[in-house]
Amino acid sequence: MIRKAPISTIMTEKVITVNKTDEIEKAEHLFKHHHIRHIPVVEKDAVVGMLSYTDLQRLSFADITNENEGDVDAMVYSMFSISQIMKRNVVSVSPRNSIKEIAEIFAKREFHALPVVENNKLVGIVTTTDLINYLLKQF
Template identity: 70%
Template sequence: MTTPVITLKKHDSLETAEHLFKANHIRHIPVVDGNAIIGMLSYTDLLRLSFADVALNDDDNMSDVMVYSMFNIEQVMNRNIVSVSSSNSIKEVAEILASKEFHALPVVDNNALTGIVTTTDLIKYLLLQF
């Protein structure tokens, strides 16, 4: 799993979220209230809102700013969260990711977000085994 976890709060702006995605080269950000996870935002969620051509990678795109001002993180985030604990086996995590077609799972221990495991994390682990 990846730690520490980059997180958002439900009152953060979608522009902040986009900046975090791009600056950290990530595709999933848990949304938290204190230490508790309340949602998950993916970069794909933002792309669905955007009418701009993402291939241009234009940070000053006014279309994005206008669209982002119409929505907030709480409206866009996924609230149906499936999480794992740090005691779950790699096989169990892989089975959840494969069967649910998720690409990231928050790791929650004692009702607090402690990490995130992604398909990339699993691939890196498998590569180390060879």
């Protein structure tokens, strides 16, 4: 039953991550190359923040200048670090949390991805897209 199925059945286990000391250009490359919108920021295996593609888009001024977009982004990105733009105090869930519990969190909060953590170690990520795809398979 949907309500009792654990989130581990729909989470992504091979999570793309960055470190808070990585360059923002690396994060941008990972977002575009892997077609993802959220990247956990880790130190060792512990989640210390969450970075979204929207966070990077907020930094871009390329649309309002006459300059080359790549040049403008590189200049702006060099002024900031992942640590400065990541979200802190990240809400995380256990792989044993139910899909229903995750759906309730997404419905109440204004984010679209949750790191899945066990024993303070990142073991997966679940997104609203994962949840929607799961629900579509139920029909």
